Amino acid sequence: MFYSLERSISRAVSQYLLRQFEVEIPVVAEQPKQTSFGEVALPVAFQLARQLKKAPKAIAEQLATDLSGQIEGVAALEVANGYLNVRFDRGWYARQILTGHDQDTQEFSTAKTIVEHTNINPNKAAHIGHLRNAILGDTFVRMMKAMGTRVEVQNYIDNTGVQVADVVAAFHFLEKKSAAEVLELTRQPRFDYLCWDLYAKISQLEDGKQWRAETLHEIEAGVGPLSDMGHVVADAIVECHLNTMLRLGIEYDVLPRESEILHLKFWSNCFEQLKEKKAIYLETEGKNKGCWVMPGSAFRENAGEEDSKVIVRSNGIVTYVGKDIAYQLWKFGLLGKDFYYRESRTYPSGHRCYVSQSTPEGAEPVQFGAGSSVYNVIDSRQSYLQDVVAAGLRALGYNEQADRSIHFSYEMVALSPRTCTELGIELSEEDAARAYVEVSGRKGLGVKADDLIDTLTERARAEVDSRHAEKPEASRAIVAHQIAVCALRYFMLKFTRTTVIAFDLQEALSFTGETGPYVQYAAVRASKILGKIAERGETMPDFRAVLSREVFARVLENEDLWQLLLDISRLDVVLRSAVQSGEPASLAKYAYQLAQAFSRFYADFRVLDETDEARRTVLLWMTKYFAAQLEKTLATLGIPVPEYM
Structure with a gap:
C-alpha cells in the first residue's frame, strides 16, 4: 500500500510541474530522517532550484500551497529545509488497506524473464553449497512473481561433463560394473551418496585423469557402453537432486540438458555464427595452437594474448563456455533452434516440469526459452566465464541481450x-x-x-x-x-x-534473534490471537462494516499504532527494492523487522482485553493484517507457516 500512495504523490507532483513550469523531471520520494517529519520527503525543490532560479525553500512552499488538498490520501504538505514533506491521511490510508485498494502494485507484463539456478553436476549428492544457489534462485523467482513478472525457471543439466565422466569411470574401471548393473544400483536408496564416495575416491587416483579422458570422449560422442552408463548415472542423480530440492519447496519448469545441446547441433549453429562474425579465430601457434579462441580484448580491458579464452580445443571438443554461449543464445530465442520436450515429473502442487530430449518421438507441444531477460544464478568464482558468455553475445551483435544477461552471483557456503x-x-x-x-x-x-x-x-x-x-x-x-x-x-x-x-x-534453529524460526513464531502467534476469538465463543467483527475512515483516524492518532501500521504496509516498497537490487537479503531483513514490530505490538497492546470497542476492533484488524503480511512475506521467501510452534 505504501508504494501505491507514494507513486500517486510523485505522479501528482510531476503533473503539476509539467503544467505550471513546463518541466518534466522524475519526482523521487525519500523516507524522512525522522518520523516526526511525516511519511515521505520530496527533494524536488533542489532539483528545480537552478532551472527556476529560485531558492529550494521558496519552490517547496509554492508546491505545498498549490497542491494542498489536491492529492487523495494526503493530509498535509509541509516544508522543512527545502524538502516537501508529506503527511498521509491516516484514516484514508487504513481504509484503503482494509478494502483491498493496495493490491495494484503488481505490474503484469507479457515479457518473460528466465532464471537459471541450481545446475548441480549430476554426479553425486547435492551439498550445502548447492543449497545456497537453489534457495537464492528460487526466492528471487518468488519475488519477481509476487511483483507480477512472468518467470520461467530453468535448471541446466550438465550430463556430459567431466564430473559425470569421473563417476562413470569409477564404476567402469574401479568397480568393474556394466551399465545394466549400475541401473540396478540406481533403484537402491541413496544412490547419490554412493556416487559421492566414488567421486571422492577416483579424484585421488593418478589413473583417474586417463580414465576420465577416455570416458569423456565416449560420453560426448554419445555412443558406446560408457555413454550408456553416463545416461543411467546422470538421469538417476537428477531425480535425486529434484527430490532434495522439493523438500525445500523448490520446483522447476524445464531441465535443458547439455547432451541435447550437442546432439541437436546447438553448438554447431553457434560455432558457425561465431566464425562468421570473426568473434573467434583459429590459433596457429603457441600453447593454444589448433584451438579456436576468443581474444581476451572481447571481455577484458587491457587484455593481452595470454588472456584469450579457448572455445574449442585442438582435439575438436568444445569447452564448457562454448556450449554456454550456445545455451544463452537459445535462452534469448536467437539460435533458430529448439529442444524437444517430455514431461519429467508432476509435482504434488500439480505443476509440471519438462526435460529436453533430442528426438520428436513422444515430445509434448510445449515451448521454453525466448526470454527478454536472463538471470544466471552462478557463484562468484564463475564471473570470468560469465563475462566470456556476454562477450560472445556482443561479438554476434546482440548487445541488448548481453546487457540483459545478468550474472546473479553469490559467495560460497562454509x-x-x-x-x-x-x-x-x-x-x-x-x-x-x-x-x-x-x-x-x-x-x-x-x-x-x-x-x-x-x-x-x-x-x-x-x-x-x-x-x-x-x-x-x-x-x-x-x-x-x-x-x-x-x-x-x-x-x-x-x-x-x-x-x-x-x-x-x-x-x-534458534527461536530468538535474527533467525527464521523467530519470524515464523511471530506469524504463528498472530494467528493464535485471532484463534482465541472463536475459543471465547465470539465472532470476528465485520471490519469493512464497522471500521470507517473516521474510526481509523481517531484510533490511529496513537503514534505508536500508526508507525506500526506503516511498518506492516511497507512490504510492497521493500519487495520492489529487493527485486531491483537483486538482493533477497533485503526481504529477509524486512521479515525479521516485521516480526520485531509484531512483538512490540503484542507487548504494548492488549488486543483481546481492550475495553474501547472501536479501538479493540482496530487492534484485531491490525493483528489480522500483521498475520497476513507476515505469511505473505514468508511465502515469498519460500517459508511455510506452521499450525503451532
Missing part, C-alpha cells in the same frame, strides 16, 4: 567449526580455530544437503515434541519439517550475496 564438530567432521587444531571451514566435494569433505535437512528436522522435532507432546505424531513431524525448512532457507537468505556464509546449526 561451516562454522562448532557445526563441523556437531556433524562429526574431524578438524585439525588450525581449522578448529578458523572463523569458518571450507568444504570440498573432490576431497569428500562437506555436508550433503539431505543430511543437513535431516539433522535440522530431527532437532526441530525434539523441540516440537518437548512443547507439544499432546499433538498427533504426524502433525508434529510436519511442523518439525516446516521449522527446519524455515531455519535453512532464512539462514541462506539473510546474508547479502557477496557475503561468505559460515553455516551454524544452533544459530539457524
Whole structure:
C-alpha cells in the first residue's frame, strides 16, 4: 500500500510541474530522517532550484500551497529545509488497506524473464553449497512473481561433463560394473551418496585423469557402453537432486540438458555464427595452437594474448563456455533452434516440469526459452566465464541481450567449526580455530544437503515434541519439517550475496534473534490471537462494516499504532527494492523487522482485553493484517507457516 500512495504523490507532483513550469523531471520520494517529519520527503525543490532560479525553500512552499488538498490520501504538505514533506491521511490510508485498494502494485507484463539456478553436476549428492544457489534462485523467482513478472525457471543439466565422466569411470574401471548393473544400483536408496564416495575416491587416483579422458570422449560422442552408463548415472542423480530440492519447496519448469545441446547441433549453429562474425579465430601457434579462441580484448580491458579464452580445443571438443554461449543464445530465442520436450515429473502442487530430449518421438507441444531477460544464478568464482558468455553475445551483435544477461552471483557456503564438530567432521587444531571451514566435494569433505535437512528436522522435532507432546505424531513431524525448512532457507537468505556464509546449526534453529524460526513464531502467534476469538465463543467483527475512515483516524492518532501500521504496509516498497537490487537479503531483513514490530505490538497492546470497542476492533484488524503480511512475506521467501510452534 505504501508504494501505491507514494507513486500517486510523485505522479501528482510531476503533473503539476509539467503544467505550471513546463518541466518534466522524475519526482523521487525519500523516507524522512525522522518520523516526526511525516511519511515521505520530496527533494524536488533542489532539483528545480537552478532551472527556476529560485531558492529550494521558496519552490517547496509554492508546491505545498498549490497542491494542498489536491492529492487523495494526503493530509498535509509541509516544508522543512527545502524538502516537501508529506503527511498521509491516516484514516484514508487504513481504509484503503482494509478494502483491498493496495493490491495494484503488481505490474503484469507479457515479457518473460528466465532464471537459471541450481545446475548441480549430476554426479553425486547435492551439498550445502548447492543449497545456497537453489534457495537464492528460487526466492528471487518468488519475488519477481509476487511483483507480477512472468518467470520461467530453468535448471541446466550438465550430463556430459567431466564430473559425470569421473563417476562413470569409477564404476567402469574401479568397480568393474556394466551399465545394466549400475541401473540396478540406481533403484537402491541413496544412490547419490554412493556416487559421492566414488567421486571422492577416483579424484585421488593418478589413473583417474586417463580414465576420465577416455570416458569423456565416449560420453560426448554419445555412443558406446560408457555413454550408456553416463545416461543411467546422470538421469538417476537428477531425480535425486529434484527430490532434495522439493523438500525445500523448490520446483522447476524445464531441465535443458547439455547432451541435447550437442546432439541437436546447438553448438554447431553457434560455432558457425561465431566464425562468421570473426568473434573467434583459429590459433596457429603457441600453447593454444589448433584451438579456436576468443581474444581476451572481447571481455577484458587491457587484455593481452595470454588472456584469450579457448572455445574449442585442438582435439575438436568444445569447452564448457562454448556450449554456454550456445545455451544463452537459445535462452534469448536467437539460435533458430529448439529442444524437444517430455514431461519429467508432476509435482504434488500439480505443476509440471519438462526435460529436453533430442528426438520428436513422444515430445509434448510445449515451448521454453525466448526470454527478454536472463538471470544466471552462478557463484562468484564463475564471473570470468560469465563475462566470456556476454562477450560472445556482443561479438554476434546482440548487445541488448548481453546487457540483459545478468550474472546473479553469490559467495560460497562454509561451516562454522562448532557445526563441523556437531556433524562429526574431524578438524585439525588450525581449522578448529578458523572463523569458518571450507568444504570440498573432490576431497569428500562437506555436508550433503539431505543430511543437513535431516539433522535440522530431527532437532526441530525434539523441540516440537518437548512443547507439544499432546499433538498427533504426524502433525508434529510436519511442523518439525516446516521449522527446519524455515531455519535453512532464512539462514541462506539473510546474508547479502557477496557475503561468505559460515553455516551454524544452533544459530539457524534458534527461536530468538535474527533467525527464521523467530519470524515464523511471530506469524504463528498472530494467528493464535485471532484463534482465541472463536475459543471465547465470539465472532470476528465485520471490519469493512464497522471500521470507517473516521474510526481509523481517531484510533490511529496513537503514534505508536500508526508507525506500526506503516511498518506492516511497507512490504510492497521493500519487495520492489529487493527485486531491483537483486538482493533477497533485503526481504529477509524486512521479515525479521516485521516480526520485531509484531512483538512490540503484542507487548504494548492488549488486543483481546481492550475495553474501547472501536479501538479493540482496530487492534484485531491490525493483528489480522500483521498475520497476513507476515505469511505473505514468508511465502515469498519460500517459508511455510506452521499450525503451532
